[in-house]
Amino acid sequence: DVKVTQSSRYLVKRTGEKVFLECVQDMDHENMFWYRQDPGLGLRLIYFSYDVKMKEKGDIPEGYSVSREKKERFSLILESASTNQTSMYLCASSFVGRGTEAFFGQGTRLTVV
Amino acid sequence: GNSVTQMEGPVTLSEEAFLTINCTYTATGYPSLFWYVQYPGEGLQLLLKATKADDKGSNKGFEATYRKETTSFHLEKGSVQVSDSAVYFCALSEGGYQKVTFGTGTKLQVIP
Numbered sequence: 070d071v072k073v074t075q076s077s078r079y080l081v082k083r084t085g086e087k088v089f090l091e092c093v094q095d096m097d098h099e100n101m102f103w104y105r106q107d108p109g110l111g112l113r114l115i116y117f118s119y120d121v122k123m124k125e126k127g128d129i130p131e132g133y134s135v136s137r138e139k140k141e142r143f144s145l146i147l148e149s150a151s152t153n154q155t156s157m158y159l160c161a162s163s164f165v166g167r168g169t170e171a172f173f174g175q176g177t178r179l180t181v182v
Numbered sequence: 183g184n185s186v187t188q189m190e191g192p193v194t195l196s197e198e199a200f201l202t203i204n205c206t207y208t209a210t211g212y213p214s215l216f217w218y219v220q221y222p223g224e225g226l227q228l229l230l231k232a233t234k235a236d237d238k239g240s241n242k243g244f245e246a247t248y249r250k251e252t253t254s255f256h257l258e259k260g261s262v263q264v265s266d267s268a269v270y271f272c273a274l275s276e277g278g279y280q281k282v283t284f285g286t287g288t289k290l291q292v293i294p
Contacts, residue, residue: 073225100279111271111286112226119279127281159225163280168214168233171275171282173225 072096075160075174082181088147090177092160098172099165101143103127103135106157106176118143119165150181184209188272188285195262195292203257203288205246205272213276215239215248215255220269220287229257229270262292 076091094101100119104112104127114127116135124135132154136144143162147154157178161171188205195201207213214233218226230239235250244259255272272285 102282104284109286112284114281114283117279117281125279125281161226161282163282165279167280168231168275169280170216170228170231171218171226173218173227175225 073160073162073172073174075158075177077177078175080177080179082147082150082179084151084181086147086150086181088150088179088181090145090147090158090160090179092143092145092162092174093141094143094162094172095141096162096164096172097140098162099140100163100171101137102161102163102171103133103143103145104159104161105129106159112159115145147179150179152181155179155181184213184274184276184283186272186274186283186285188270188288190286190288191269192289192291195290197264197292197294198261199292201257201259201262201266201290203270203272203290205255205257205285207253207255207272207274209253209274209276211276213274214280215246216273216275216282217244217246217255217257218271218273218284220271222268226271262290264292264294266290267292 160174217229232239232248
């Protein structure tokens with residue numbers, strides 16, 4: 070079974086802290102994605118990566134950065150957490166190719182206080 | 183850019199009722215279309231997909247047909263069960279890296 074593992078299910082951080090969300094996949098997928106999920110807004114793409122050290126901005130990259138040093142690991146970084154970044158964060162991975170399925174982790178619910 | 187519009191929820195149905203969740207899309211190219219489902223407390227998982235016009239995706243009694251002329255991919259099920267209660271997301275992917283764009287999700291509640 071494909072597995073996408075996010076390092077934490079729940080996190081509480083203080084405003085201004087630097088926050089790292091980690092995601093690991095075990096299927097040798099080229100693509101990895103970070104989304105945030107908010108009620109009424111669905112899933113919005115923050116960043117995606119199609120190869121090691123390669124990244125592309127998604128629809129809402131402001132306030133975030135990413136790192137992909139190894140193919141299986143994709144990290145989301147909140148440089149200085151703010152309360153409006155309180156959300157559910159979902160990591161996903163997929164092969165490159167038409168119609169390929171994205172596999173999702175369980176999500177990290179981040180609360181910034 | 184690409185976008186996906188799906189009907190607002192929540193949708194509440196009685197067990198064995200017929201389900202339709204509407205989904206329309208805007209895309210610059212020729213996308214693949216998906217329905218993902220999120221059960222309470224879980225991540226998203228693929229429900230069904232279609233990669234070309236007139237294709238029908240199906241799984242677990244759910245169906246959706248890729249209609250290029252109306253840019254739609256409506257989800258249907260003939261008889262819903264309580265266990266179908268979840269949030270359903272319509273999505274598309276296209277381009278070299280198959281970036282996925284999601285709709286806002288429709289929450290379905292099925293009551294006995």
